[in-house]
Amino acid sequence: MMAGVGGGNDFQWCFSQVKGAIDEDVAEADIISTVEFNYSGELLATGDKGGRVVIFQREQESKNRPPSRGEYNVYSTFQSHEPEFDYLKSLEIEEKINKIRWLPQQNAAHFLLSTNDKTIKLWKISERDKRAEGYNLKDEDGRLRDPFRITSLRVPVLMPMDLMVEASPRRIFANAHTYHINSISVNSDYETYLSADDLRINLWHLEITDRSFNIVDIKPANMEELTEVITAAECHPHQCNVFVYSSSKGTIRLCDMRAAALCDRHSKFFEEPEDPSSRSFFSEIISSISDVKFSHSGRYMMTRDYLSVKVWDLNMENRPVETYQVHEYLRSKLCSLYENDCIFDKFECCWNGSDSAIMTGSYNNFFRMFDRNTRRDITLEASRENSKPRAMLKPRKVCTGGKRKKDEISVDSLDFNKKILHTAWHPKENVIAVAATNNLYIFQDKIN
Amino acid sequence: MSSDNQDTETHSEQVDETQESQDTNSNPVRSEEAKLKAKYPSLGQKPGGSDFLMKRLQKGQKYFDSGDYNMAKAKMKNKQLPAAAGPDKNIVTGDHIPTPQDLPQRKSSLVTSKLAG
Numbered sequence: 429m430m431a432g433v434g435g436g437n438d439f440q441w442c443f444s445q446v447k448g449a450i451d452e453d454v455a456e457a458d459i460i461s462t463v464e465f466n467y468s469g470e471l472l473a474t475g476d477k478g479g480r481v482v483i484f485q486r487e488q489e490s491k492n493r494p495p496s497r498g499e500y501n502v503y504s505t506f507q508s509h510e511p512e513f514d515y516l517k518s519l520e521i522e523e524k525i526n527k528i529r530w531l532p533q534q535n536a537a538h539f540l541l542s543t544n545d546k547t548i549k550l551w552k553i554s555e556r557d558k559r560a561e562g563y564n565l566k567d568e569d570g571r572l573r574d575p576f577r578i579t580s581l582r583v584p585v586l587m588p589m590d591l592m593v594e595a596s597p598r599r600i601f602a603n604a605h606t607y608h609i610n611s612i613s614v615n616s617d618y619e620t621y622l623s624a625d626d627l628r629i630n631l632w633h634l635e636i637t638d639r640s641f642n643i644v645d646i647k648p649a650n651m652e653e654l655t656e657v658i659t660a661a662e663c664h665p666h667q668c669n670v671f672v673y674s675s676s677k678g679t680i681r682l683c684d685m686r687a688a689a690l691c692d693r694h695s696k697f698f699e700e701p702e703d704p705s706s707r708s709f710f711s712e713i714i715s716s717i718s719d720v721k722f723s724h725s726g727r728y729m730m731t732r733d734y735l736s737v738k739v740w741d742l743n744m745e746n747r748p749v750e751t752y753q754v755h756e757y758l759r760s761k762l763c764s765l766y767e768n769d770c771i772f773d774k775f776e777c778c779w780n781g782s783d784s785a786i787m788t789g790s791y792n793n794f795f796r797m798f799d800r801n802t803r804r805d806i807t808l809e810a811s812r813e814n815s816k817p818r819a820m821l822k823p824r825k826v827c828t829g830g831k832r833k834k835d836e837i838s839v840d841s842l843d844f845n846k847k848i849l850h851t852a853w854h855p856k857e858n859v860i861a862v863a864a865t866n867n868l869y870i871f872q873d874k875i876n
Numbered sequence: 877m878s879s880d881n882q883d884t885e886t887h888s889e890q891v892d893e894t895q896e897s898q899d900t901n902s903n904p905v906r907s908e909e910a911k912l913k914a915k916y917p918s919l920g921q922k923p924g925g926s927d928f929l930m931k932r933l934q935k936g937q938k939y940f941d942s943g944d945y946n947m948a949k950a951k952m953k954n955k956q957l958p959a960a961a962g963p964d965k966n967i968v969t970g971d972h973i974p975t976p977q978d979l980p981q982r983k984s985s986l987v988t989s990k991l992a993g
Contacts, residue, residue, distance in 0.1 A: 449990040458990055474991060482991045505992040515945075607933055626933050654926040657933070676929070708909045709919070760904035763911040868991055 440874045441806075441821045443814060444859070445499055447484075448867035450812065460863035462850055466530040466538065469854040472500055472861055473540060474868055475525025479509040481542055481595075483553065500870055504553050506595040509544040521546050527612050529621070531634075539598070541621060545608040548623055550599035550634065556592045560584040604630050604640040611661045617668040624661035624673060631685075643691050644673060644683065659717050659774075666726045670695075674731060678715030682742065698740055700747045710762045710771070718774035723783040724855075730786055732777040735759065737788050737798070752798045752805065755790045757828045757839045770844050780853045789848025792837065793864045794824055810848065810862045810869040820874065 449458065457478025464473050472484040485503035512521040522545055531539040537554040562584045566572050607625035614621045622643070623630050629644035644661075648654055656677040664670035669685045680698040683691035702711065714734035722729045723739075728749075731738050735756060738748035754775075758765060765771040770791075777788040789795045790807075798805045807824045814821060827836040850863040858873035913919060 447991045449993070457987075460991075476989060476991075478989070480989045482989050502992045505989055608935065651930060652926050654929050657929055706903070706905070708905045709912060710905060710909065760908065762905060762908040763915075766912060767915075866990070 441808060441858075441860075441871050442874045443816065443819045443821065443869070444872045445870040446812060446815050446867055447482075447870075454866045458866040460850060460866060460868060461524050461526065462528050463852045463861050463863050463868065464528045464530060464540075465852050465854055465861070466540075467532050467855060469856055469859065471503065471530070471538060472852070472870075473528045473530070474861075474863065475508065475528050475542055476866075477522070477524040479507055479511070479523030479525060479544065481506055481508045481525065481528065481540075481551070483538075504593040504595050506551070508542045508549060508551065509547065512546075526609060529612050529614050531614055532618055534618075541612050541614065543609050543612050543623065546602070546605055548601040548609070548612055548632075549597050550601070551595050552598045553593060553595045556594060557589060558586045559589045561587045599634065599637050601632055601637050601640070604632075610659060613661060613663040613671070615663045615668050616666055620668075622661060622663060622671055624658050626657040629658065629661055629671075629673060629691075641689070643685065643689070645690065645692060660720045662720055662722055662729075664726055665722050665724060672720055672722070672729060674717035674720040676716040677712060678717055678733060680717065680720060680729070680731060680740070696742070696745050698745045698748075700738070710766065713766070713771055714762070719776040721777060721779060723779050724781065725783055728783070730777055730779065732775050732788055734771060734773075734775075737777050737786060739786070739800070750800065752786070752796075754788055754796050755794075755826070757826055761839065765844070768844065770847075773847055773849065775847075775849050776851065778851055778853045780858070781856045785853075787851050787853060787860065789851055789862070791844050791847055792842040793846040793848060794826075795848045795851055795862055808871075810864040810867070812867075818874065821871065 448460075455478075457476060457480075459477045460474050461477055462473075462475040465471070466473070470486050472486075474482050474484075476482075482505045483503045484500035486500050487498040489498050508525055509523040511523045513519070514521060524544055525542050526545065527541075527543050529541045531541070531550075533539075537552050540551050540553070542549055542551060561568065562582050564573070564578060564581060564584075565575070601623070605623065605625040605628070607627050609623055609625050611624040612621060619635075620631055620633055623632065623640075624644075627645065627647040628642055630640040631643045632640045644658070646656070646658065656675045656679075659674050659676055661671060661673040664672075670682060671685070672680055672682045674680045678699065681694035682696035682698070684695045685691060687693075687695060702715075717731045717733050719732040720729060727742060729740050729742065731740065731748075732754075735758060736754055737752045739750040739752075741749045762771065775789050777786060779786055784801055785797055785799050787795060787797045793810045794807050795810065796805060796807050807826070808821045809824050822835075825833075825836045826842070827833065827838045832838050846865065848862055848864055852861045854860065860871050862869045862871065
């Protein structure tokens, strides 16, 4: 039993919570499109296709309950983006939240960036648990008092009130992207951030909305010469001058903003040489990188393509240092996956807090975890059938041919509509959030 | 001897066939590719070409030409604007200029997310 994935020895993933509707009819708007923990892990944000953001907060651990960690409860929810139509370009702008990225906390309020295809917004989420009472010019219910009736002055007093969590848009960064935004990433200087679309990457200052610097532009002069697009981008976690971007051709470019204002020339170019004998019609499509993430240490980066996850050492450009197969059995299904467009699904990937394990999603509501030290891997399922509190998750196995053992599932029985594209790992603990279409699952380790 | 030759030929044929099936077995992608080409013979060789990528860039495009619309509005200053919806005998499909009212209105979700419920 491959149970020891995630950094511990006696380690077991257990169901903790599931959020969302149970009914079979999934409204398009309810499909979760992004999941992100904040820097402390206290808050967990989700965005959906309907343009809404829901933030969960972890409750304080209670000493009385059995040693299971705090649960996540709704903290705030708001409409981040609305659908728009660009009449000039004849373009429908979806309200779907493509990415959410938290800013590090600097005061009592929390800040996050959320983006759809065209516009990035900075949201402030703040708490209010006091209100002033005893105003001079108005009554408690807000009615204005007759100034001629006021005979004495009083000082308003702050009184406690029920906690109110307010979300307000503090900055709107618009009109800087001709193509569809796929990534945003906050820089380690906590002052700037980058946004990337299919052909360009822009650098913003968090305080300035009417100006943005273009730092990468791969649009060819003649669009007929277009050979690749940008698929993801991220700032280095410590070096504020370094960022990477991945392409639809399976390459990653690392750029240094100190080298030039326009980083069209990369500092490093990461590409695994292709085996010419394995070249096929599908090669380029399945090599397209759907996500790139730096390790917390900043020494490695991870890329996700259709069938695998690769870990790269930033000091070695010619091949990854580790390759993990996510669902190799899909190789014999590429024809139908091309026909039903599943081959274009964009899976994300994530590191655990210590960079010892990585996680990514698959089909049939399966998700995979790989322990980089032990080289063990595990397949788990996000399912309501296994949703009793603190129920242990049983490893799943896909049977690739021949005799199917009991409890195994055959490749042909996989549900390709149940995709896990978005997962997140708590920055410090073994708590994970897995988005399964319109449901959000939270799993935790069981302390032995 | 002829019988020996026949045996040799048959043997080499068998070897070829075994190798072919081994190729398909060891490379399932090849057989998938063959399947796809059989279904769609007109499919180009390189899927990563500019046409393919440009389609990707144009996600969300809807038929509405603001130039056409504004010119039609200007021409029809003295006449009535084309009817917003519904069949109209006088308008032939293809000459019909879509108006903003023709485009399906997309309203944001006014309902709170079920995750927060």
